Amino acid sequence: MIGYYISLALRSLRGTPILSALMVAAIAVGVGASMTVLTLNYMMSQNALAHKNDVLYAVQLDSWDPNQTFNRGDGGNDIPLQLTYQDATALLRSDIPARQVAMHRYGFTVTLEDSEARPFTAETRVSTRDFFALFDVPFIYGGTWAEDADLSPEQLVVLSKATNDRLFGGADSVGQIVNLNGEPFTVVGVIDNWNPSPKIYDLNNNPFADSEELFIPFGLHRRFEMVSWGNTNGWSAGDNGYEGYEARLFGESVWIQYWVELNSAEQKSQYDEFLTGYIRQQKEQGRFPRPLKFALTPPSEWLVLNDVLEDDNRVLGWVSLAFLLVCVVNAIALLLAKFLRKAPEAGVRRALGASRHAIFMQHLIESMCIGVLGGLFGIVLALIGLSGIRALTLGIADRIASMDWLMMLAAIVLAILASLLAGIYPAWRISRTNPSVYLKSQ
């Protein structure tokens, strides 16, 4: 029967080409516009750490100004998003977390000995060794550095796949020497392509930037007098009793991102206690002037806290859904017009014995056919819309403005739902047709 209804539907659509085209266009435009925006919002809300959401936590300590709270963005929790260097190094001494990472962004000038290649600047992640295991970063060659390297100035480096391709043509470069700011670093590992977007492990600055090109141990700060190549927020410019670079390391500015992996509720409560104890002890030394406050935030909430999906994106999301609604209302009106015009036909079918239910189903299937067609054209429109967004965002949104198969499926489902919603009333209305009226006037 469904096959028969579909063939009836297609014949009926061909019968009124202009009206049918208008309806397909209404659904297609609605689905195209909403899927363009929803795809963008969906890609921006991806959580690359979803599979470890119950064991990973971003660490925040409220070491801020006694006179005012740390306040950034709408989603914030009034605690600085990063740690001071002195707190990060102190937390690293805890053996409670299964893994922990203290890190920040930096940049080096890269050269190779005996190479004619032009020097280039490489975005660098300065981190403790657990970075790769904690964030599930896959290695092609070698592995992370030994624990000592995070405490002493050992010049070791892990290369991204792209950097290894650029410097060594993709060969196993473990043991080779790369010069960073003119100083020799030994390659200990090469990671595979790895580019979480949003860049959940460090959402400062651009959350859709590429991952770093080099990774070096945390023990090299003094050797290179490194500062953050990301956000640094401070409140106390005063003298802290240290001179030179040490004054920076022992200052109250926050610039270190900190993550821990806590595998059980017990570990988590132990760590809570540890942080409470640490802040109490620091308070005794005159630091942490604010009320005792810290936060351990899982990845999914970390994305919200950092306002990754901005207000503008939400506005566009709602606008696109409202747009789809207008298109549905439009389709209801057009379907009503179309079905009522065919009322005599339905009257004849009713007179020949078709039940109301059969008439209803027949017309619902007709509107579903419009939905499928509208969905297919809608995907095309959404792809055009997304390419428009890629062009408008000057390459910044290239990775987020693209549709995966899931979103294509969602587009079809959305289109069918929209057309069914649009079809229910007109189909019901026509199924109530009184056959006698039409039989009489023929």
Added chain:
Amino acid sequence: MLELKPMLSALWRNKVAALLIALQLALTLAIVSNATVIVMERIDKMARPTGMDLENIFSVTFKPVDNNYDMAGAMQADLDLIRSLPGVIDASVTHQIPLSGSGSASGYYTEPNQVVGSFTANYYQTDPHFIEALGLNLVEGRNFLDNEMYTIGQNDRHNPAVVIVTKRFAERVFPDESAVGKFLYAGADDHPTQIIGVIERHLGAWPGWSLGGNAVFVPLFVTNKQAHYVVRTESGQRDALLKQVEAQLAERDPERVIKLATLSEQLAESYVGDNLMVKVLTVVIALLTLIVALGIVGLTFFWINQRTKQIGVRRALGATRANISRYFLVENSMIAGSGLLLGAAGATTINEILVRDLSQPVLPLSLLFLCALLLLSVSLVAALSPAMRAANISPAVATRSV
């Protein structure tokens, strides 16, 4: 005269269709008016003057290969070289590139040892050439002198003796009086810094910042692991000089990485989000209006088809063509009018939510009215052609098929 009573009873018989048109117009008005106010706000924001000679400036960033590099020496040699090129108006060193989205801000106080009540501003560490190199306008006071310029190491502390500020910052900190000669202090510090000049306007490093336009310029060069210059050229020579500067700096010292960008590129990049909002919402407004218009055309045609006989009868009973088309136009305006009224209420409610939760601008009543008027005319234009066709229905139709 307007045949209101028969019209209302006809409408009542077609209430669902009328309701659907009214509902579409209501939703459309709610979306279009709010989208328009957002678009207008963003266009205004992007059109704000930067205070600079935007089209003729590019920035240079360099990072040496060697970890122990003579940054101060290189800076002096580079700037001498750049300034000597014909077509270059001036060049200066700065620790942040205007409009780039990357920079520094600090809180300033008006009393020594103050710790609360600071005025935040975007600050530049730059040199006495910055006014010329950015094409800024000094409206009060004087520029830095060469002997007020200091060079310090990355970890050294330095309290500047003098600063130049923007007018916006000056008026915020010292309303109703001249800021020149006044003193600023860092927090919990008693070292006075005197304001010696006021710049008419400068948007700063972050064009989207709520405090954008509050800027403080400090005569200071901090020897860091990288440095930035800004270079202003004679009109129309920017792109040629950009290539020339890149080549000459690389030739002077190839042991470094050099990156150049024009300020107009930087500005476009920092407005990417706003530009996206404008373009997407404009497309939405246009498509919505089109869809609603097409819907009205389709439905009115259908409607008239349904009522062909009645129209014929009316014509046969003496109604003129004008009577018939006027009937449909008035009917359409009644439906549109009630829909738009509903839409106006919806638009206001939605706007309240947008303002409260999603930091969007307030929708002025005048704009709402304008959008409603526009949609009303769109709806009338859409109904025009079906109404004309209705007028052409021959009275004979009425007699034929009954």
